[in-house]
Amino acid sequence: MTSAVAAERPRRRARRRINRVVEAPAQHDALLEANLTVPQHSTGSVPRTGLVNQLRAARSARLVLVSAPAGYGKTTLVAEWARRDGRPFAWFSVDASGEPIAFAAHLGAAIERAVEGPSDGFGPEAGNVSPDESIALLGRLVASSRSPVVVVVDDVDRLQDSASIRLLARFVDELPPLSQVVLVGRARPLLPLARFRAQGALVELDVADLGFADREAAALLRAAGVDLPREDVEALNAAVEGWPAGLHLAASALNSCSPNGIDPARGGDDLMLEYFRTELLSSLAPDDVTFLTRASVLEGMCGTLCDLVTEMPGSAERLAGLEGSNLFVRPMDREGRWYRLHSAFRRVLALELERLEPGVAGTLRRRAATWCAEYGSDDLALEYASSAGDRERLVELLERSVPFSLTAQPAHVGRWLDALDDATFLSRHPAASAIGALTLALTGHPDGAERWAVATEQGHSPGPWHALLHSLMSPHGADDMRTHAARALDTLPLGSAWRAPALLALACANALEGDSWSADALLGEAADTAASAGAAAVESTALAYGSLLAADRGDWPRADALAEAARRVVQGSQIEDSATTLFSLAASARAALRKGDCVTVWADLERARALLPRLTHAIGSFSVFLRIELVRVHLALGDANGALLLLDEVDEIFSRRPRLGVLREDSKALRGQVEANVRRSTGRPATLTAAELRLLPLLTTHLSFREIASLLYVSRNTVKTQAISVYRKLGVSSRGEAIVRASELGLVAGAAAEKW
C-alpha cells in the first residue's frame, strides 16, 4: 500500500512535467497513436520461439539491438517477444527525426502508456526542459513502474540528429536494473554501442540470427500456400540466405505461375529485382549504386580489390559503411576486411549492371583476376579469368599453379578447362595443355586427358612438358616412363615446381623395375621438392609411395613413419577430396593393418573407394600400383569380393595399357591367392580381428604362447584360441605355414622376425 502510493507520487509529477513539455499539434495525434502501439500479430507469420526465448533470457543486458535489412521480420519478432514477456512493453516507432525534446516526450508517452495503460493523450502545453532534465524524468518514469519496463524504439535508424541519439544513449544509462531498451532498425544506430558492449550490457541480434532456418522457411512457404519438396525448400532458402521477405517474394512468384515452369532456387528473381529497386537502390546515392552494381561480379570484396575493379577509390570505407547500414553487404571475417553481397541481392545487382553498363562485366572480372593473381588466391583468379573468358590469363594462371593443387575441385576445373578446350589454341601452349591433361586425368576424365595430351604433342618441339606428361601418363610401360621422366628432369628449369612430379615418375619407373632403393631416394627428393613448392598433393603421394615400398621391403618402422608423414601432409592442406590422396590412404590402411587397427583400415578403404573412380587408365601405372596395394589390404582382411572387384579394374586398365610390365605379374599372383582363399574358406568371410592382427607379428617370433600371453597381458588359452582362429582364417594348419601365408599377404614382414 505505502509503496504503491510512494510510487504513484513521482509518476504523476513526471507526467505533468512531460505533458507540459510536448508541443503536439492536433494532426500528430493519429500518427502518434500508430507509433505508440505494439504492432498486431500478423497472421501467417512463423513463430520464432527460439529467438524470443533467447531475448527473454538476456535480462541483464540494458540494451538490446535488433538490426537487419528490410524484410527480416525484426518488428514481428519483437512484437512476439512483447506478447510473451510478462513485463510491460513501451513501444515507440520513430517516424522522422525531430527535436530531441519531442523525441523524449514521445518516448515518455510510450512509457507512460505501457506502465499505466492507455493514456488520455497530450495537452498542447509548451514547456522548457533541458535534455538532462528530460532524461531524468524518463528515468524516474521507468523507475516508478511496479515491474521492470522494456522500452522499444523501432526504426531507430531514422533517428539522425546527434542530440536525440545522445539523449537515447544516456537514457539507457539511466535505466533502473532489469529494465531494458530495445532498438530495432535497418542500420546500426549511432549510439556508443562499443561502450555498452564492453560493459557486457549489450545483446545483439543480426542477420545471422534472424535468417530463417530451413524448417522455418518451409513453414513460411506452406503458410503462403506453396508446398515444395524439402530439397527445393532448402535450395530456395539457400538462394535467399534465409531472408524471409525473399521467401515471400518467391512464394508469390511460385503462386502466380505453374509450379513446374520455375526453378525454385531462382524463384521470384523478377519480383526481387522490383523489390530491391524500389526498397533499396532508389534510396541510395548514385555512386553507391554504381559501386554495388560493379562489385556484383565479385565473390568476395575487400578495399583494394574493389578499388581496382570498380575504379572508385576509398572502397574499404565504403564497404564498412554499407555493411553498417545493413544493405545486404555481409562481413566475411571478423576483422572487417572482406565482405560479400547477399546472393539474391547480388543476382539482382548483376542484372542492373547489365542494364546500366552493358558489356562491362567482362572487363571487371578481368581486373578481379589480375588482383587475385597478385594478392589473392589462384583459384579465385582462375574463376574470374574463366568467367571473363580471358584465355591468355587462364593459361598464365594454370602454368603457375602449384602442381596438382587443382585436382581437389573437379567441379570448377571442368569449367576452367572447357574455356581452353581448342586444339589449335592448346598446341600453342604446351605447358598449359600438359597441366590441363594431368588435371583432367586426376579428376576422372581419361578421354579429355588424352585429347589434351595429343594437343601437347602437337606443339612445335616436344619440350619438357611433353616429356613430363608422357612420363606420368606412361602409356608404354616402365622403360618409356623412365626415359621421359629423365628427359623432363633434364629440360625443366631447376626452380620449377613441376620437377617434383617428374621425380615421382622416375621413382615409380624404378620401383616398377624392382629397384626399391633408388626409388626410395628419388621419392625423398620428390617429397622435398614438392614440400618446398607447397605441392601437398605430390608431397603426400611421394611419402605414401615410399611408405608402401618400405612395407614391401619389410622395413616397418620406416613404412609407418612415412605413412604418418603423408597423412599429416594431407591433413594440413585442402586436398582431402583429391584423387592424389589415394596413396596416402593406401599407406595409412596398410600401416593400420599392421597395428591391428581395423576401424581405421575400413575407414581408409571406404574413402579410397569413393575416390578410386577418378584414378583411371589415364595414369595407368599409378592406378595399377595403387589398386594392387589396396587388393593386399582387402586380402588381409579376408574380403575376397573387394579384392576381386579391384583386380577386375586392374585387368580393365591392362586391356588399355598392355605394357605395364612387372605389375601384371603381381596382379596375376594376387588373383591366384584370392581365388585360392575363396576356395579354402567355406564361403564365410574370414576377416582377422584386431586381436588376431596384433598377435600375428608375435607368432613370427621365437616366443612361446605363454610368453606371448604375458606380453599381451592375456591368458595363454586366449593366445592359443586366437592363433587357431588365425590359422583357420588363413587356411593353414600350423604356425610355420601361418607365417608364410601372412608374409605373402603383406601382413608381416620377414625382417620383423629378427626384431623380436
Add this chain to the structure above:
Amino acid sequence: MLDSKLRPGERRSPALPRATLVDRIHSARRARITLVEAPAGYGKTTVLANWVDRLSCPVGWYSIDETDNDPAVLLAYLACVLGRAGADVAQAIECMSSPGTRLAAMIAELGDALESLGAPGVVVLDGVHLLEERACVDALRMLCGRVPAGSRLVLSTRSAHGLVDAHVHGARALLRLGTEDLRLSDAEADELLRNAGLDLEDEDVRVLNARCEGWAAGLFLTALAGMPAVVSIRQNATVGVDRFVADYFRLEVLDPLGAEDREFLRQVAVLDRISGPLCDMMLEASRSGARLRELARSNLFLVEIDAEREWFRLHPMLRDLLRAELDDNDVVAASTLRARATDWYEAVGDTDGAIGIGDRDRVAALLPNAALPAFWAGRSAMLGQWFASIDDARLLAENPAAAILGAALLPLLGRPDAAERWGRAALQCDPNSVMPDGSPAAAWIANLRAFLCLDGAESMRDDAELSLATLADGSSMAANAQCLLGYAYLLLGDDERAAAWFDEAAGTAASLGANVGASESLAAGSLLALAAGDVRRAGELADRAHRIAHEAHLDDYTTTALVHVACGRVALAEGRRKAAGDWIGRADLLLPRVTYALPWLAVSVRQELAHLELALDNSARARVLLDEIDAIMVRRPGLGVAGERMARLRHDLDAGRSAADGWASELTPAELRLLPLLSGYLSFREIGERLDISRNTVKTQAISVYRKLDVASRSDAVARARELGLLSPDAARSAWTAAQA
C-alpha cells in the same frame, strides 16, 4: 540531476576480477588523493566501484560525462556529491543559488565544505579527463588541496592530467595507479574470460593476454567475439583486429581525436617503434616529436618506451587496426611510408631497425649484411622472422646473397624444409656477381655447397677449399669455410688435418666475433683431442666452447648440441658419469633440430651421443641414434668414414647387449625417442613441436609407453625407465637445468 551519474559504478563491468587492486586502494588509508590513470577499457570504474562497495563510511560518487564540462553543471553536481560524502554543503548551495556569485567564490565554498568534513568520507570523481574548461579544472585542483586527513578524494582519468603533483601533495598523501597497475595478470585474464563464457587453455590465455597487453576491454570483447577470434590471434593468422575491438577503438580513441591526428596515427602505425625524427622524415613533416608527446599525454594507448620521451609505441591491437586500415585503403601510400622509414634507419646506420620496417625488397637487400651478426649474437628468433618475410621466389632470385645465407642458416634455425628451396635459388645465381663482403658469388656458392654436403665428403672438402681460396680477405664467411673443411676431413678419416682446420676456424671465428663458429670448432677440436687420447686438452677446449656458447646465449642453438656432447664425453673420460648424463639430456633437447639438412653435424653429434649412451649402459637409446644416422645417410650418402664408424658402434652395441634390451625392443623407436623428452619439463604440445609431430601423436605414444612400462603416469614412467636403464639417470634434472638457463 541524473541519478545514474551519482550511482557508484553504474558502468562497471561485472565480469572483471579486480580484488588485488581493490585491496591495494583500500589499504592505502593515508592517501588523501588517489589517482587512477589509464586509457579506456582498463577497468578503472570497476576497480573503484568494487572498492566503494566495501566501504562503510559515506561515499559520494560522480560519473562525469561530456555535459559536465560546464562550471555551473559541475559545481552543482560536486555540491551534491560532497553532501553524500557527509560534508555540510548547505552554505555552498545557498551561495550557488544566489544570483551574481562569482565562480571563484562558489569553488571556495565547496572547498570549505570538503575541508570541514567531520567524519571520514570518500569522494570518487570518475572520468575527470572530460573536464577541460578552465573553471572546472580549477575547481578540481582546489578540491585536491583541501582533503582533510582520514578522508579520501579519488580521481579516475584517461589522460595524464596536470591536476595532481606529488611535490605539492607529498608522496605519502598520493596513491597513483597507472596503466601498469591496471594491466590484468594472466590469472585475472583467465578469470575474466571465463566470466565472459570462454574457457581456454592456459597457453591460449597467455597468448591472448600478451596480445591485449593486459587490457581488460580487449580481452572481454575478444571473448564476446568467441573462439574464432581467439584462434586467429593464436595462429597470428589474420591482419587487423576483431571488429568488436575495432569498434571500441574507433568510439573511445579515434573518434574523439581530430581528423588530422587520426591520419597522423594511422600513418605512424606502420612503425613498431616511433620517434619524432623518424616521423618527420617518414611524413615529410616537422615537429612530429612534440606531436607524439602531446598525443601520448592525452591518449595512453600511445606510450613512451624510454625515459627520455624520444621513442613511443602504440598498443599492438590499435597499431594493427590502423595498419590494416592504411593497407586496405592505400597500398601505395603504405609502401611509400615504409620505404621512407627504411631510409631513415639506414641513414642513422641501424640496419636491424631498417629490416624491422618490413619493406620486403629492402629487407632482402639488407639481410646479407645483418644476418651473420644477428646469428652470432644469438638472436635466432628474429633472424627466422626476417628470413620468413622474404621467402618468395622473385626476391630470392634477385638477392642471391640473401638466398645463400638463408639456405645455410635456415637449417641451423631448425627449418630444414625451407633450406632446399633457398639453396636451389642460391645455386642458380650468376657466379660472377659480387657479394656484400667483396667476394665473387662463386665463393659463397662453394661455401653453401660444402655446407649442404649434397654429394658426399670429398665434394665437401673440394668445395670448402675452393671457397676458402676465393673468398675476399677478411670475409665473415672464412671461419665457416674452415670449419666445414674440418668436418670434411673428419668425415674422410683424416683426424689430424681436421683438428688443424678446426683450430684455425676457432681462431678466425674468434677474431670475427662469430661465437657460433668458435664454440662449434672448439667443441669439434675437443672431441678430436679426446679421440687422440689427450683428455686434458679436450677438457680445456670443451670448457672454452661451453663458456662461449653460454655467454653468447646460444644454449638453444642447433650447433650447441655438439658442445654439449663434447662436454659430456669429457665428463665421462674424467669419470664423472652423472655430469655426462646431464650433458646428454641437454643435447637430447636439441637433437630433433639437428637434421639431415646438416649431415656433417647430425652424424657427428649422434655418433658421439651413441658412444656416451653406450658407455652409460643405455644401449636402447644408442640403437635409436644409430637408426637415425642410417636414415640420414640414406638421404645424404657418401659421408666418408661415417659408415665404418657406425659399423664399429653397432658391433660394440651388439657385444654389450644389456638386460634392459628386452624392454627396449618392446618400445618402438618413436617411443624411445620420446622417452628422454618425457623426462624433461616440456608439455606434450611442446614436445610435439620439437619432434614435428602433433600433440595427439605425442600423447598416444606416451600412453603406449606407460602401458608398456606398466605405469599410470608420466613421472612413474620416467622412474621406471630409469630403473630399466632406458634413460640416463639424470636426464630429467639436466632438462630442468637447461630450462632454467
